[in-house]
Amino acid sequence: MSSNLSAITGVGSVSPYGPLAGLIPPCRLEPESITAWPTAGLRRAFLVKPFRPASVVPGLKTRRLDRLAAWALVASSLAIQDAGIDLSQVDRSRVAVVFGTGFGCAELTEAFFQSAAASGWRGTDPSPFPEGLANAPASHVALWHGLRGPNITVGSTGFAGETALIQAASLLRHGQADLAIVLAGDTLTRSVYEWYEAAGLLSPGCYNSEPLPQGGGFVPSEGVAALVLEPAGRREARTYAQFSSGRWAAGGRAADAIRQLLGGSAPTLTICAGNGAPCASSSVTVLAREIGGPSAAIVPAQAVAAGLTDAGGLLHLILALSSRPRKGPALLLGTSGDGGFAAVLLELP
Amino acid sequence: MIFGRLAPVTDLRMTDLRMNDPRKTIVVTGVGVVSPYGIGLECLQVGLLAGRCCLVPTKDMYPGFEGTTAQVCGLPHQANGASSRYSRSDRLAMVAARDAVANLDCESDTFRESGAGVFMASTVAGLSEIDPGIAEDPAAWYRNDGLARAATYPPAHVADAVGVDLGVCGPRCAISAACASSAMAIALAANMLLDGAATMMLAGGSDALCPFTLSGFSSLQALDPDPCRPFDQNRKGLNLGEGAAVLVLETLAGAAERHADVLAVLRGWAMTNDAFHTTAPQQQGNGLADCMRVAMEMAEVSGDEIGYVNAHGTGTPLNDIAETSAYETAFRGRNRPVPVSSTKSYFGHCLGAAGALEAAITITAIRCGALLPTLRLTDPIESSGVDWLRGEVRRESLPLAMSVSAGFGGSNTALIFGSGNNLS
Numbered sequence: 001m002s003s004n005l006s007a008i009t010g011v012g013s014v015s016p017y018g019p020l021a022g023l024i025p026p027c028r029l030e031p032e033s034i035t036a037w038p039t040a041g042l043r044r045a046f047l048v049k050p051f052r053p054a055s056v057v058p059g060l061k062t063r064r065l066d067r068l069a070a071w072a073l074v075a076s077s078l079a080i081q082d083a084g085i086d087l088s089q090v091d092r093s094r095v096a097v098v099f100g101t102g103f104g105c106a107e108l109t110e111a112f113f114q115s116a117a118a119s120g121w122r123g124t125d126p127s128p129f130p131e132g133l134a135n136a137p138a139s140h141v142a143l144w145h146g147l148r149g150p151n152i153t154v155g156s157t158g159f160a161g162e163t164a165l166i167q168a169a170s171l172l173r174h175g176q177a178d179l180a181i182v183l184a185g186d187t188l189t190r191s192v193y194e195w196y197e198a199a200g201l202l203s204p205g206c207y208n209s210e211p212l213p214q215g216g217g218f219v220p221s222e223g224v225a226a227l228v229l230e231p232a233g234r235r236e237a238r239t240y241a242q243f244s245s246g247r248w249a250a251g252g253r254a255a256d257a258i259r260q261l262l263g264g265s266a267p268t269l270t271i272c273a274g275n276g277a278p279c280a281s282s283s284v285t286v287l288a289r290e291i292g293g294p295s296a297a298i299v300p301a302q303a304v305a306a307g308l309t310d311a312g313g314l315l316h317l318i319l320a321l322s323s324r325p326r327k328g329p330a331l332l333l334g335t336s337g338d339g340g341f342a343a344v345l346l347e348l349p
Numbered sequence: 350m351i352f353g354r355l356a357p358v359t360d361l362r363m364t365d366l367r368m369n370d371p372r373k374t375i376v377v378t379g380v381g382v383v384s385p386y387g388i389g390l391e392c393l394q395v396g397l398l399a400g401r402c403c404l405v406p407t408k409d410m411y412p413g414f415e416g417t418t419a420q421v422c423g424l425p426h427q428a429n430g431a432s433s434r435y436s437r438s439d440r441l442a443m444v445a446a447r448d449a450v451a452n453l454d455c456e457s458d459t460f461r462e463s464g465a466g467v468f469m470a471s472t473v474a475g476l477s478e479i480d481p482g483i484a485e486d487p488a489a490w491y492r493n494d495g496l497a498r499a500a501t502y503p504p505a506h507v508a509d510a511v512g513v514d515l516g517v518c519g520p521r522c523a524i525s526a527a528c529a530s531s532a533m534a535i536a537l538a539a540n541m542l543l544d545g546a547a548t549m550m551l552a553g554g555s556d557a558l559c560p561f562t563l564s565g566f567s568s569l570q571a572l573d574p575d576p577c578r579p580f581d582q583n584r585k586g587l588n589l590g591e592g593a594a595v596l597v598l599e600t601l602a603g604a605a606e607r608h609a610d611v612l613a614v615l616r617g618w619a620m621t622n623d624a625f626h627t628t629a630p631q632q633q634g635n636g637l638a639d640c641m642r643v644a645m646e647m648a649e650v651s652g653d654e655i656g657y658v659n660a661h662g663t664g665t666p667l668n669d670i671a672e673t674s675a676y677e678t679a680f681r682g683r684n685r686p687v688p689v690s691s692t693k694s695y696f697g698h699c700l701g702a703a704g705a706l707e708a709a710i711t712i713t714a715i716r717c718g719a720l721l722p723t724l725r726l727t728d729p730i731e732s733s734g735v736d737w738l739r740g741e742v743r744r745e746s747l748p749l750a751m752s753v754s755a756g757f758g759g760s761n762t763a764l765i766f767g768s769g770n771n772l773s
Contacts, residue, residue, distance in 0.1 A: 074496070093621070093639060102503055104525065109476075110484055112565065117481035121564040122413065129565035130628045130757050133472060134504055134525035139758030142622045148636060150620035151760050152533060155505035155523035163522050170540045176620070192486040195499055198491035246548060250509075251518025252464070339518070 005143055007232040008240045008346075010083025011318050014071040014185075015223030016046040017305055019056045019082075021078035023322035029304055031205060031212070031219045035099045037190040043197075044206050045188055046221035048302045064127055065140060066105035068187045068224065072137035075226035076181050080145070083126060083228040085179075087145055096149040096177035099136045100156065100164030100184035102310030106132030107189050137224075141181060149177045154296070157337025159248060159274055161225070161313025162344055166246035168229050178231070184314040185224030196220055212303060217277075221307025225314035240321050241330065241346040248334075255290045258331070258343045266292055268328030269348070273316035274301030274311040279296050284335040291331070299323065305306035313342070319349075359610055370483050370690035375539045375615040377766070378604050379551075379597030381449025381708050383441050385419040385696040391449055394713045396695070397721055398742055403696040404576045404588055407563065416572045419590035419696040433494070436475040436501035438593075439510035441702070442555035446511045447595035449551060452610070453597075455515055466519030466547035468538045469508040469595075470530030470554035472701035474523075475501030476628060502678055509556055511595070519547040522753050525701075527756030528661070529620075530554055531594070532704025536618035548603055553705035555593035562589060562700065569628070576700075577664035579691035580673070580737060582728040589662040591696025594705035599648035613712045614767040616749065617648025623759030629667050630755060634675025637761045639660075641679035641753065644763035650749060652680040654766070655687060657720050657738075657750040659711045662691020668755065669730060677734035686736035688743070694724035704754035708764055711752040715768050718746050 016032075017024050021179035029321040031248040053060045053070050057077040076097075080087065087095075108128035113126040132137065142151045150171055156163040161184030168180035186192075196202050203217035204210075212219065232242050247261050256332035270292050274284040288298050313334050320330075325348055332344040385403035386396035403419040410420050418622070424440055436445070446467075453460055453646025461742060478498035483490045491499065499504070504523035512521045520541060524534040538552035556562075566572050566589060573586035604611055621643065630637070632675035645652065661672055678686045692710050697705055714721060720743040729737040752764045 037567070060370075072506070083645065092624070097622070102505070104504065111562070113479070113481045113484035116560075116564060117484045121481075122562045122567070124564045124568045126568035126570075129568060133527055133757055135530075135756075135758045135760065136525055136627065139622070139627055139760070142624045142759060143627065146624050148622050148624045148639070150533075151622035151758065152537065153525040155503055155508075155525065156521065157503070157505045157509055160505070160522075162519075167537060167540075170537075170544055174540055174543060191483055193497070194487040195491060195496070198488060198496050199500075248520050249464070249518055250467075250512050250521040252462075310503075340521070 005232040006169050006229050006243045007237065008227050009237040010079040010080025011240060012075045012082055012226045012320055013223065014048060014075045015220060015315055017050055018049065019051060019074050019078060021082040024319060028321030038046045044208060044219065045193065046219060046307050047188065048223050064131060064180035065326040066108040066131055068105050068185060069137040069140045071224040072099065072141050072183050075183060075224040076141045079181065079228050080225035082085050084192055085228065088205065090179060091157050092146050093148040094178040095147040096168060096171050096180040097141045097147055097151045098164045098168040098180055098182050099153045100157060100160030100311055101134060101153065102160055103192060105132045105136050106192055107187050110189055110191055119180060130140060156283035156310065158310060158340050159313055159334035159342035160310040162273065162332060162334045162342035163248060165344055169243045169246060172229065172231060180229040182227045182229050184311040186222060186308055186311045188222040193220055194266050219303060219307050221304050223308065223315060225318050227314060232345060239349050241348050244345040244347055246344040249340060251339040254287055254341040255259055258291050261343055261345055267328060267331040269299060269325050269330040270298045271299045271316055271330060271332045273313040273332055275312050283337055284333055287335055287341065288333055300342060361664055371605060372600050373543060374601035375598055376601050376609060376611045377613040377615060377712060378599050378605050378609040379449040379452060380612060380707050381445040381447065381595040382706065383421055383445045384592040384706060385421055387423065388444060390709060390713065394717065397661040397692065397710065398719060400724065402576060402724055405659060411560060411563060416574050417588045418558060419574050420558055421591050427728065433497040437477045438471050438473050438555045439501060439507050439559035441557060441593035442469055442507050443514045445553060445555065445595045446515060446551055449595040449597050450515065461516045463519040463548050464519040465549040465551060466525055466541055467508045467512040467513055467517065467521045468534040468552040469552060470524040470534040471504050471507045471556055472525065472527055472530060472639055473556045473559055473562055474504045474507055474560045477557040511551065522649060526760040527758050528700055528703055529754040529756040529760040529762045530701040530704060532568045532708060532752065532754035532762035533620055535596055535705060535708055535764060536620055536762055539618055540617055542600050550598045552598055553574050553594050553595035556591060556700040556702045558589055558591040571665055573664055576725060577694060578725045579664040579694050579723055580669050580729050581660035581726050582730060584664045584666060585670060586665050590695035590699045592699045592701060592702050592706055594709045596708060615764065616767045617644040617765040618715055619643035619647060619763050621761045623702060624735065625701050625759055628757050630671035632671050634671040634678065636759060637672060637675035637755055638678035640761040641751065641765045644765050648765045652683040654749050655751050656747040657714055658687055658688050658689045659707045659752045660691045661753050661755045662693055664693065672731050673730050677732060680734055686734055688720050688736045688738050690738035691719050691724040692721055704762060707752045711750045711766050715747045715750050715766060718744055720745065
């Protein structure tokens with residue numbers, strides 16, 4: 001067993017592609033009309049189609065949970081299933097959960113504000129309050145699977161998913177966990193969507209049914225992606241990728257720092273985990289070209305994952321792995337748009 | 350196997366740095382605090398040692414709310430135009446961070462290019478700036494001056510506010526683990542230093558009082574209408590407070606290179622989860638006991654060596670009984686009961702900031718050789734394993750002390766601090 005390398009051995013997701021264990025089959029998605037709240041005309045987004053979590057994970061009870069927590073439960077279960085891990089055979093006090101999110105449980109936070117609007121601050125409904133905390137999804141993952149290791153929720157402008165992955169690898173490296181469930185995601189709610197709209201960040205594709213134009217705003221998305229990260233070398237494990245190292249910073253000389261991370265070699269592939277508007281001139285694509293040169297193989301940011309903004313990194317990774325890339329060193333690259341970057345160096349088998 | 354095990358350093362004056370790996374030893378070289386006592390560690394220390402309670406009726410600050418809270422007064426005003434860009438949690442954090450780095454030349458290129466990272470915890474973040482109007486018609490609320498205020502909502506905004514204010518651009522993120530958040534931020538920041546991902550980490554937490562949390566905890570019937578009584582048989586619940594604390598963490602090697610004063614050594618840390626219930630702690634406190642045990646393993650110390658525990662001690666019926674059980678389990682076999690107190694009895698529960706504030710208090714206890722009592726503890730929970738600190742401040746040398754945090758969702762964190770040099 002390699003002591004310092006960790007491997008991604010299972011993936012699961014709840015996304016506009018549906019709840020899926022393993023890779024995501026190729027499929028072109030178009031944004032859907034929003035019907036969950038009243039809109040002034042057509043408003044579109046990449047939405048998770050409603051499904052009953054218990055139909056995917058038998059016995060799951062999610063009625064009082066924020067959708068983000070429900071999806072985290074489903075995605076984590078699918079990733080563990082995909083990894084072929086029997087948790088009853090694992091020391092669950094050594095299993096960590098690391099969850100990356102931009103907004104946390106926005107749906108139940110809104111519900112709490114709604115109860116305050118309806119009944120005043122002294123008449124609020126108690127149930128959404130603890131379930132609206134940002135760490136509720138990670139807590140429910142621990143509770144459902146009986147995982148008693150570190151339970152961490154992180155937020156990071158531009159790359160919460162990559163940050164979660166780097167933190168999880170750090171826990172494994174320091175012997176603070178033997179296995180980690182890494183998740184990242186967000187839900188789309190009315191207040192989030194209308195904030196994007198008021199801030200002028202949305203693509204024209206949100207307002208009409210034409211094919212999505214390049215650039216000029218983004219189409220919001222929602223979902224949760226999950227990975228199983230464990231020390232490399234478990235005999236029966238399928239390895240999607242090995243985690244070699246990772247670095248993130250809020251600024252500085254990104255290209256220099258990433259070249260240092262690469263140790264003089266060039267990645268076979270750079271996966272652009274852009275957030276917001278995916279386009280050829282986005283900051284992440286520019287940085288990828290700067291590092292890899294004009295002939296570098298680049299997986300461009302995918303609109304469905306980019307719409308998850310801060311929390312899209314892991315879905316970008318799963319989508320890139322789903323395209324069956326050739327073996328070699330790969331770089332998962334995210335940027336925050338204001339000089340920040342996250343770079344995860346992976347080895348694809 | 351614990352790969353991050355730290356070298357056993359308690360007094361750096363007695364330490365041969367060649368024997369311990371200074372790159373693996375994490376030290377605290379700055380502490381910044383904003384508390385209901387005011388700005389700075391010194392006024393916190395003076396207030397605590399004087400036994401001064403900051404809790405006052407909530408209605409004095411938030412008309413319509415009952416109960417008891419502690420508020421930070423005298424937060425510096427912001428420059429024109431900046432007020433809507435930052436939430437109160439942001440502002441508390443920025444002031445605490447500035448206080449933490451007061452001994453550094455923050456305007457220098459050396460500091461700004463140092464690769465210093467910022468890990469900040471918050472459970473409230475920008476919720477203090479949002480009102481129920483957002484739920485009725487978000488678009489209208491944004492048009493009416495809400496857009497910038499809502500932009501402070503993501504928990505990452507607090508870390509960004511601190512990082513931008515100080516001009517540092519190392520790794521930056523928010524940590525959310527409810528009331529264990531900022532203790533966890535300190536633990537994870539220490540991991541970052543061991544990874545070599547940053548030369549210096551500013552780690553802590555910040556949370557503002559606001560109607561959202563007052564209403565939420567009130568709806569859960571978790572608030573004591575009077576000043577709280579942690580670990581008392583007659584405890585009725587918690588009081589909310591607000592504040593922020595930021596620790597400057599470095600490796601011993603980094604601190605030695607720039608001849609920094611070392612305030613304390615972070616000897617060990619651990620994080621666990623109860624995996625029991627979303628709001629209630631596991632009644633035997635097993636998860637918390639495991640957390641303390643793992644932290645002591647990492648620090649390579651026995652329970653006998655821990656001279657004081659700054660407890661989570663919220664004052665709620667369920668927390669305090671579970672926590673007492675956890676101490677009995679974690680310190681079983683100790684030759685005398687472990688001294689424990691809850692300093693939430695002084696200025697309430699500061700939620701996401703609590704762990705960092707209590708880490709600062711634990712460092713203060715070590716530096717002053719002062720074991721702080723729990724206020725209003727007249728009829729403590731019966732326990733043969735716990736020495737409940739009450740009444741007067743107990744004066745004794747304190748080489749090692751532990752700070753314990755727990756939160757909704759079952760998260761637990763334990764931090765063990767040891768004395769450093771330059772203490773007085």
